[in-house]
Amino acid sequence: MKIRKELWFGLGFMALIVTVAAWIMLSAPVITNGHLGLLMLTLVVVAIMLGFPTAFTLMGMGMLFTWLAYDRDWHRTLDLMVQSAYKTMSNDVLIAVPLFVFMGYLVERANLIETLFKSLHLALARVPGALAVATLVTCAVFATATGIVGAVVTLMGLLSLPAMLRAGYSVPVAAGAITAGGCLGILIPPSVLLIVYGATAGVSVVQLYAGAFFPGLMLASLYILYVIVLAWFKPSMAPPLTAAEREVRLPAPHRVDIDGLGSWAGALVTDLAAVAEISPTRLCPPLTTR
Numbered sequence: 001m002k003i004r005k006e007l008w009f010g011l012g013f014m015a016l017i018v019t020v021a022a023w024i025m026l027s028a029p030v031i032t033n034g035h036l037g038l039l040m041l042t043l044v045v046v047a048i049m050l051g052f053p054t055a056f057t058l059m060g061m062g063m064l065f066t067w068l069a070y071d072r073d074w075h076r077t078l079d080l081m082v083q084s085a086y087k088t089m090s091n092d093v094l095i096a097v098p099l100f101v102f103m104g105y106l107v108e109r110a111n112l113i114e115t116l117f118k119s120l121h122l123a124l125a126r127v128p129g130a131l132a133v134a135t136l137v138t139c140a141v142f143a144t145a146t147g148i149v150g151a152v153v154t155l156m157g158l159l160s161l162p163a164m165l166r167a168g169y170s171v172p173v174a175a176g177a178i179t180a181g182g183c184l185g186i187l188i189p190p191s192v193l194l195i196v197y198g199a200t201a202g203v204s205v206v207q208l209y210a211g212a213f214f215p216g217l218m219l220a221s222l223y224i225l226y227v228i229v230l231a232w233f234k235p236s237m238a239p240p241l242t243a244a245e246r247e248v249r250l251p252a253p254h255r256v257d258i259d260g261l262g263s264w265a266g267a268l269v270t271d272l273a274a275v276a277e278i279s280p281t282r283l284c285p286p287l288t289t290r
Contacts, residue, residue: 014046093199129231129238132177135160139181140220153182170237180223188216
């Protein structure tokens with residue numbers, strides 16, 4: 001059976017990590033807590049890359065190395081696990097973490113993000129790199145609504161990546177826009193990371209929000225500015241939308257018969273069409289043509 005290149009890369013990367021960790025452990029004259037921490041980090045990375053669930057991997061590694069630190073005493077290890085679990089469950093701030101996940105699930109299932117992405121895509125049609133800019137703005141809004149990186153990257157990867165590739169965007173620009181937009185979920189409040197950090201370090205979550213809000217928006221603005229400049233100087237990496245892709249079919253209740261408009265309204269539509277450099281019938285399509 002032929003193994004794909006991606007699988008070879010993953011297996012080679014895991015083998016390299018295990019080899020380096022084993023060499024450091026075997027060459028050390030005395031095994032210290034730092035060596036055990038390095039071994040724990042190595043095993044966590046390898047286990048997650050092999051496909052084990054992240055939550056169970058972290059819990060299992062934590063119990064295993066706690067057992068080693070307590071001189072192989074299972075009673076103290078289990079007592080500490082139960083006490084830590086109760087402390088986490090009784091924390092009023094950390095209760096917001098599963099609620100954030102639930103809120104992100106509701107927003108995703110309601111197709112609000114898809115509608116927002118398509119609307120921004122059409123509204124920013126004249127901006128260089130419109131699809132990438134719409135992706136970043138949507139990621140920023142979705143990150144504010146959920147505060148989770150994984151949900152933003154996964155949803156926008158399924159939503160905007162095919163659209164950008166069909167429009168002729170280069171793979172680095174498309175993947176970079178999604179990755180950069182997903183990272184905004186860490187910084188732009190409300191963020192799960194800030195909630196966990198505030199609850200763990202004993203810092204006010206509201207103060208963390210106030211301190212991270214402006215840097216998050218500034219980072220999002222810099223991402224958008226970079227994409228616009230890149231698309232302006234290298235249009236081949238982010239080609240503009242064609243005229244056919246900019247056209248929006250209006251539903252019947254919202255169509256306007258330009259021939260039936262009054263003189264003032266007809267002149268207004270004609271002026272708007274002239275400013276937009278499009279046909280008046282395209283701005284207000286007649287009822288009889290569609």
